[in-house]
Amino acid sequence: MTAAAAEPGAEPVRYAYKASLIGSAHQFELTDAGLSWTIAGRSGVWDYADISAVKLSYRPVSMQQQRFRADIDNAKGGRIAILSTTWQTATLIAPQGHLYRDFIIELHRRMQAARSKAVLTAGLGLKTYTAALTLLACLAIAMTGLLLRALATSEWTGALFLVGFAALFAWQVGGFITRNRPRRYSFDHLPNALLPAVVRKQAQ
Structure with missing residues (x-):
């Protein structure tokens, strides 16, 4: 189409x-x-x-x-x-x-x-977005505390797991939060982050 x-x-x-x-x-x-x-x-x-x-x-x-x-x-x-x-x-x-x-x-x-x-x-509604940011902040504080405790007790495996989990979580949830930031836009400037990416065909 x-x-x-x-x-x-x-x-x-x-x-x-x-x-x-x-x-x-x-x-x-x-x-x-x-x-x-x-x-x-x-x-x-x-x-x-x-x-x-x-x-x-x-x-x-x-x-x-x-x-x-x-x-x-x-x-x-x-x-x-x-x-x-x-x-x-x-x-x-x-x-x-x-x-x-x-x-x-x-x-x-x-x-x-x-x-x-x-x-x-x-993006999301302002109240929903604020609630999501608050939840993320609480999770970040909790995970930081667990990581510091793992390092203090030399639990290297647990520390690596927490670092990996945090990276994966930030990659998935971070993109959702970033794209869905509440904002206005105009007819001349649609938010590209909220439209599927353009797939360009490679020349044969």
């Missing part, structure tokens, strides 16, 4: 994903009339100017670390969620990175063309 120009009669830009193994796919289209969606037997079309908020975030899960999410609200109180991954089997959640990225970028472009006044936010 590639982003189509928002001109009358242009080919709609489509995106679909399965949120679970059970049920049909969530389907979306960017049309001349607006954002068209079909979810669990319900459907609708939201005018781009009526979209009141877009929130982008990074939401990894155990089976798929590269998972992103867009929460979209309209002025009448409706909300839809778009994920960058889709369920294929009971043990496989497949990424749809470039399709998701193209769709989200094109959605923002069409909203801007419609002079949307939507609130554009990125």
Whole structure:
């Protein structure tokens, strides 16, 4: 799927994903009339100017670390969620990175063309983010205490284990916290950290 120009009669830009193994796919289209969606037997079309908020975030899960999410609200109180991954089997959640990225970028472009006044936010909510930072600080203090005790008692194996665990924890959780820092963004500057990376094809 590639982003189509928002001109009358242009080919709609489509995106679909399965949120679970059970049920049909969530389907979306960017049309001349607006954002068209079909979810669990319900459907609708939201005018781009009526979209009141877009929130982008990074939401990894155990089976798929590269998972992103867009929460979209309209002025009448409706909300839809778009994920960058889709369920294929009971043990496989497949990424749809470039399709998701193209769709989200094109959605923002069409909203801007419609002079949307939507609130554009990125990352976690401020309270959730603050709670996460507090928890991380408590864990860091506890692990530092254990490491110092292991060194003081010459428990080298335990110390190495703590260092390795801390490095792995910082690599996984640190990326989540860094990407999901609460902030505002504009139509001209989408947060690249909250969109799947662009995969460049190597020249043959």
